[in-house]
Amino acid sequence: xxxxxxxxxxxxxxxxxxxxxxxxxxxxxxxxxxxxxxxxxxxxxxxxxxxxxxxxxxxxxxxxxxxxxxxxxxxxxxxxxxxxxxxxxxxxxxxxxxxxxxxxxxxxxxxxxxxxxxxxxxxxxxxxxxxxxxxxxxxxxxxxxxxxxxxxxxxxxxxxxxxxxxxxxxxxxxxxxxxxxxxxxxxxxxxxxxxxxxxxxxxxxxxxxxxxxxxxxxxxxxxxxxxxxxxxxxxxxxxxxxxxxxxxxxxxxxxxxxx
Amino acid sequence: xxxxxxxxxxxxxxxxxxxxxxxxxxxxxxxxxxxxxxxxxxxxxxxxxxxxxxxxxxxxxxxxxxxxxxxxxxxxxxxxxxxxxxxxxxxxxxxxxxxxxxxxxxxxxxxxxxxxxxxxxxxxxxxxxxxxxxxxxxxxxxxxxxxxxxxxxxxxxxxxxxxxxxxxxxxxxxxxxxxxxxxxxxxxxxxxxxxxxxxxxxxxxxxxxxxxxxxxxxxxxxxxxxxxxxxxxxxxxxxxxxxxxxxxxxxxxxxxxxxxxxxxxxxxxxxxxxxxxxxxxxxxxxxxxxxxxxxxxxxxxxxxxxxxxxxxxxxxxxxxxxxxxxxxxxxxxxxxxxxxxxxxxxxxxxxxxxxxxxxxxxxxxxxxxxxxxxxxxxxxxxxxxxxxxxxxxxxxxxxxxxxxxxxxxxxxxxxxxxxxxxxxxxxxxxxxxx
Ligand code: SF4
Ligand code: SF4
Numbered sequence: 001x002x003x004x005x006x007x008x009x010x011x012x013x014x015x016x017x018x019x020x021x022x023x024x025x026x027x028x029x030x031x032x033x034x035x036x037x038x039x040x041x042x043x044x045x046x047x048x049x050x051x052x053x054x055x056x057x058x059x060x061x062x063x064x065x066x067x068x069x070x071x072x073x074x075x076x077x078x079x080x081x082x083x084x085x086x087x088x089x090x091x092x093x094x095x096x097x098x099x100x101x102x103x104x105x106x107x108x109x110x111x112x113x114x115x116x117x118x119x120x121x122x123x124x125x126x127x128x129x130x131x132x133x134x135x136x137x138x139x140x141x142x143x144x145x146x147x148x149x150x151x152x153x154x155x156x157x158x159x160x161x162x163x164x165x166x167x168x169x170x171x172x173x174x175x176x177x178x179x180x181x182x183x184x185x186x187x188x189x190x191x192x193x194x195x196x197x198x199x200x201x202x203x204x205x206x207x208x209x210x211x212x213x214x215x216x217x218x219x220x221x222x223x224x225x226x227x228x229x230x231x232x233x234x235x236x237x238x239x240x241x242x243x244x245x246x247x248x249x250x251x252x253x254x255x256x257x258x259x
Numbered sequence: 260x261x262x263x264x265x266x267x268x269x270x271x272x273x274x275x276x277x278x279x280x281x282x283x284x285x286x287x288x289x290x291x292x293x294x295x296x297x298x299x300x301x302x303x304x305x306x307x308x309x310x311x312x313x314x315x316x317x318x319x320x321x322x323x324x325x326x327x328x329x330x331x332x333x334x335x336x337x338x339x340x341x342x343x344x345x346x347x348x349x350x351x352x353x354x355x356x357x358x359x360x361x362x363x364x365x366x367x368x369x370x371x372x373x374x375x376x377x378x379x380x381x382x383x384x385x386x387x388x389x390x391x392x393x394x395x396x397x398x399x400x401x402x403x404x405x406x407x408x409x410x411x412x413x414x415x416x417x418x419x420x421x422x423x424x425x426x427x428x429x430x431x432x433x434x435x436x437x438x439x440x441x442x443x444x445x446x447x448x449x450x451x452x453x454x455x456x457x458x459x460x461x462x463x464x465x466x467x468x469x470x471x472x473x474x475x476x477x478x479x480x481x482x483x484x485x486x487x488x489x490x491x492x493x494x495x496x497x498x499x500x501x502x503x504x505x506x507x508x509x510x511x512x513x514x515x516x517x518x519x520x521x522x523x524x525x526x527x528x529x530x531x532x533x534x535x536x537x538x539x540x541x542x543x544x545x546x547x548x549x550x551x552x553x554x555x556x557x558x559x560x561x562x563x564x565x566x567x568x569x570x571x572x573x574x575x576x577x578x579x580x581x582x583x584x585x586x587x588x589x590x591x592x593x594x595x596x597x598x599x600x601x602x603x604x605x606x607x608x609x610x611x612x613x614x615x616x617x618x619x620x621x622x623x624x625x626x627x628x629x630x631x632x633x634x635x636x637x638x639x640x641x642x643x644x645x646x647x648x649x650x651x652x653x654x655x656x657x658x659x660x661x662x663x664x665x666x667x668x669x670x671x672x673x674x675x676x677x678x679x680x681x682x683x684x685x686x687x688x689x690x691x692x693x
Contacts, residue, residue, distance in 0.1 A: 001691065003691045005688070022690075024677075024680070024682075027678070027682075027687045027688070027689075027690060028678060028680060028682045033690040033693065052688065054687060055685050057677075057687055058677030058678075059673045059678050059679060061673070063669060063670075063673070064673055066630050067652060067656060067662060067669070068649065068651075068653040068654075068656035069656045070511045070544065070653060070657065071517070071518065072673060072674060074510075074511075074515060075674075076677075078518060078519070101504075101507075104504075105503070105504055106507060106508065110515065150632060150633075154506075154631070154632040154636050155504060155506025155507075178572075182572065182633075183633075184577075184633070185574040185631035187629060188629070189630050190628050190629040190630030191666060192629050194665055194666060194679055195669075196665065197580070198575070198580045198581065198582070198623055198627040199579075199580070199623075200575070200580040200627075202578040202579060203578065204575070204577075204578050204629065207574070207577060207578050
């Protein structure tokens with residue numbers, strides 16, 4: 001696996017095609033690290049010149065902002081923007097919809113202007129440009145349902161790129177009752193990931209997982225490390241680990257290509 | 260003594276419209292209690308939104324049955340109100356069906372009013388059945404008790420009565436029925452009145468006529484107190500709605516200035532404030548009461564029609580949490596009304612020991628939100644409950660440091676390690692070699 005950092009690139013006087021913003025989950029969470037690696041393998045395979053910030057990356061500030069701590073958010077944002085601008089970054093890709101939304105929508109007001117894409121969008125454009133090819137292979141005939149991450153879908157209107165990628169795998173894409181603009185949250189957003197839920201009758205991730213299980217998929221696909229955790233926990237809560245797998249789109253593609 | 264009628268009519272009209280104007284003034288004053296916010300940009304997109312969403316009802320039909328019925332009532336309401344123009348002229352000048360000189364076109368107009376009136380009547384009855392017989396859950400959430408529940412029913416009854424009066428008025432208008440043009444519906448009501456003599460018929464017709472116009476004036480004045488205000492406010496509300504991607508929250512300028520100071524090693528914290536800023540009152544971060552919200556958020560509160568589409572899509576509400584985005588809007592309106600009443604009484608706002616946060620909306624509600632934007636997406640008139648929730652959170656966190664232990668932990672980690680968990684920033688690239 002080849003993972004150059006911006007610092008190394010800069011030392012060689014090179015500017016990568018795109019900066020891969022890994023995010024906190026992608027860097028530290030054991031489950032999410034697998035997604036990060038799957039994505040990197042695809043980038044390597046497609047010969048995309050990318051780089052990461054490595055230890056120069058810091059939390060985008062999303063959970064702080066959604067929790068109401070504008071101070072902390074802006075401190076994070078301005079520190080990150082300083083680093084990004086120093087490297088003259090133009091284009092950023094990330095596998096986390098929360099980072100995606102924050103870099104794309106919240107940073108410009110603080111002086112950070114970049115072209116920001118979600119990894120599903122980048123993967124789709126690699127295929128469209130012929131730089132990456134995928135065939136169904138091992139997923140052929142499987143039933144996959146896609147859970148829309150709120151910060152990818154409703155927040156930024158990206159619904160088609162992940163679906164287009166799934167369809168390239170020769171699988172049957174089945175939609176849940178609440179999908180796309182009507183998609184139901186997994187329960188992690190708005191800093192909920194970091195706290196116990198308020199008193200209620202049910203956990204949101206269980207409600208969502210039940211809906212997914214209703215369409216009898218072999219795989220629940222998603223495009224967010226937090227959704228991934230929530231849905232995985234939901235599947236466990238329903239004792240369905242043997243029947244249903246929760247995978248990121250990047251993992252689906254990396255697996256299909258045997259990377 | 261023929262003038263009595265006209266004078267009574269004129270007085271009724273002046274009182275009705277006068278009170279309405281007074282309410283509108285109060286409404287505007289209350290909305291202006293909110294903070295300024297510039298939404299004068301991009302007027303093309305704004306007009307388009309208003310045309311599509313308010314005029315064209317494009318978001319209503321996402322739920323097809325309710326949407327279709329609503330369009331009938333809405334179109335009926337607007338078209339039938341053309342008839343009111345004639346009623347007003349007739350009332351003021353003692354004429355009868357003054358527009359009938361239009362001949363065939365008049366018959367066509369009245370005929371379409373009659374058909375619409377019947378359709379509206381049927382739709383309103385279906386609405387009533389959905390609420391009271393089918394008991395569709397979103398009409399029965401816990402915030403829909405007392406006035407909010409009755410309010411919805413009053414309006415349905417009102418429309419039933421108004422539509423019936425209109426048809427009865429036409430059915431008992433003997434010359435109109437004799438002309439037998441423009442009466443596709445009312446002709447079937449005529450047999451009901453077969454045994455009445457001409458005099459009685461005349462009085463029934465007159466009574467229906469008077470009640471119809473009086474009813475409209477009462478309705479006009481009921482609006483201010485009702486969720487039905489949306490029939491007017493839906494238009495400015497969709498015009499001034501947020502045009503940014505839903506994921507983008509506003510940036511707090513006041514915070515930006517302070518953070519820049521903190522990050523800039525050359526900044527002199529004791530430097531004199533720049534010219535003209537002496538009078539600036541120290542900014543309060545976030546919102547604890549209605550006056551801390553912006554005027555669009557307050558207009559949102561008055562516009563909310565309590566349909567509950569937002570709440571029925573809210574993941575927190577679906578899973579039994581206290582939070583209901585509709586209730587957020589209703590409580591904001593209740594508090595704003597209370598503040599408005601306070602100003603009416605005292606000339607200016609006199610501190611009443613209450614505020615929106617805690618006394619109306621509890622922290623338990625706002626902390627249950629996942630910021631998923633389902634409520635914003637669902638709202639047929641582009642109301643944004645999430646922005647109010649975030650502003651209340653900001654106050655709790657930045658002014659009161661009142662976040663939960665877990666959230667404080669998460670924020671401390673971000674501050675110290677650059678990640679919401681306790682990992683060292685220097686380990687950020689370790690995954691590469693694992
Ligand atoms: S944004 Fe918050 S209030 Fe709105 S639907 Fe989602 S969880 Fe509910
Ligand atoms: S905020 Fe919108 S969707 Fe929610 S109750 Fe009010 S009008 Fe209906």
